[in-house]
Amino acid sequence: MLWSIMSKPLDLNQLAQNIKQWGLELGFQQVGITDTDLRASEPALQAWLDKQYHGEMAWMARHGMMRARPHELLPGTLRVISVRMNYLPANAAFASTLKDPTLGYVSRYALGRDYHKLLRSRLKKLGEQIQQYCGSLNFRPFVDSAPILERPLAEKAGLGWTGKHSLILNREAGSFFFLGELLIDLPLPVDQPVEEGCGKCVACMTICPTGAIVEPYTVDARRCISYLTIELEGAIPEAFRPLIGNRIYGCDDCQLICPWNRYSQLTDEADFSPRKALHNPDLLELFSWSEAQFLKVTEGSAIRRIGHLRWLRNVAVALGNAPWSNAIITALESRKGEHPLLDEHIEWAIAQQIEKRNACIIEVQLPKKQRLVRVIEKGLVRDA
Numbered sequence: 001m002l003w004s005i006m007s008k009p010l011d012l013n014q015l016a017q018n019i020k021q022w023g024l025e026l027g028f029q030q031v032g033i034t035d036t037d038l039r040a041s042e043p044a045l046q047a048w049l050d051k052q053y054h055g056e057m058a059w060m061a062r063h064g065m066m067r068a069r070p071h072e073l074l075p076g077t078l079r080v081i082s083v084r085m086n087y088l089p090a091n092a093a094f095a096s097t098l099k100d101p102t103l104g105y106v107s108r109y110a111l112g113r114d115y116h117k118l119l120r121s122r123l124k125k126l127g128e129q130i131q132q133y134c135g136s137l138n139f140r141p142f143v144d145s146a147p148i149l150e151r152p153l154a155e156k157a158g159l160g161w162t163g164k165h166s167l168i169l170n171r172e173a174g175s176f177f178f179l180g181e182l183l184i185d186l187p188l189p190v191d192q193p194v195e196e197g198c199g200k201c202v203a204c205m206t207i208c209p210t211g212a213i214v215e216p217y218t219v220d221a222r223r224c225i226s227y228l229t230i231e232l233e234g235a236i237p238e239a240f241r242p243l244i245g246n247r248i249y250g251c252d253d254c255q256l257i258c259p260w261n262r263y264s265q266l267t268d269e270a271d272f273s274p275r276k277a278l279h280n281p282d283l284l285e286l287f288s289w290s291e292a293q294f295l296k297v298t299e300g301s302a303i304r305r306i307g308h309l310r311w312l313r314n315v316a317v318a319l320g321n322a323p324w325s326n327a328i329i330t331a332l333e334s335r336k337g338e339h340p341l342l343d344e345h346i347e348w349a350i351a352q353q354i355e356k357r358n359a360c361i362i363e364v365q366l367p368k369k370q371r372l373v374r375v376i377e378k379g380l381v382r383d384a
Contacts, residue, residue, distance in 0.1 A: 095373045164205055
């Protein structure tokens with residue numbers, strides 16, 4: 001029998017309810033509880049790795065099936081508390097940024113402060129609160145920082161279902177939220193999964209600029225703009241560069257087109273408010289940043305981890321995709337010779353600009369972008 005700090009038998013059902021209330025008080029929008037059994041997810045994970053869909057993310061393969069075995073991260077783990085926190089800021093300006101090719105589009109989760117520290121701190125507080133209530137507890141918080149399958153856990157904990165874009169969807173909140181986990185060694189009652197709500201919809205698959213969602217629930221990261229602009233350390237494959245458009249850090253298209261995101265909720269966390277320099281930024285301004293400027297603007301931001309070089313690489317591609325301008329060519333020429341990786345993308349961008357000047361090429365993704373903008377303006381009016 002388990003005992004509370006008050007030397008009374010521990011009512012696990014009541015504790016589970018307390019935990020959910022404490023989580024809400026800490027700023028999470030939903031808290032669910034599940035066991036650690038992810039054996040059902042292992043075959044899909046192994047198949048995904050076998051097909052090399054993880055690209056250069058060697059750490060995905062290095063930890064292998066540990067991702068499906070939370071108890072190996074914290075011996076004695078019996079339950080996983082899964083939480084979600086909304087991150088969509090007011091005035092996200094999706095449409096206005098995407099349809100102006102002279103601006104840089106930053107995935108909306110990255111406009112404010114890095115979410116890792118905030119969520120981890122809140123999860124740690126939740127663990128300490130449970131520990132204080134119980135008198136004894138082993139716990140460990142995770143926020144996208146350990147080999148753990150957070151989305152299958154969130155699904156099992158009833159936070160939503162896995163959409164065909166592989167993200168968790170919630171009927172009341174769409175998908176614009178972060179996930180976090182707290183591993184604990186208490187046999188709490190578990191929550192039940194919710195019914196999936198995608199049906200026959202394949203909007204996310206058809207809107208993806210690079211065709212990265214190769215089949216329902218399966219993303220080939222090597223084709224995904226988020227991977228190409230964030231995780232990939234080397235040169236962006238030339239075939240994908242025109243498809244990236246003005247997306248300089250991540251991509252939200254598969255979420256923006258999703259009908260369930262009509263119900264997305266705005267965040268009330270001040271830390272997730274957009275930084276002025278990153279919200280609808282002018283591409284030429286971004287390309288002029290020195291490394292010191294980049295580090296100053298991105299201090300405490302998730303963007304900082306890609307470094308100044310990859311940031312310039314991404315912006316160079318976006319400039320290549322922008323309408324022809326002498327100012328763009330001049331700016332691109334001005335940064336030649338700084339690094340071979342950057343030079344490769346500058347040369348490509350200049351060639352694109354010259355072809356546009358000669359009226360030889362048009363924007364390759366225009367029909368898709370126009371469709372996406374129409375959907376955003378119709379369904380996400382407050383953010384367009």
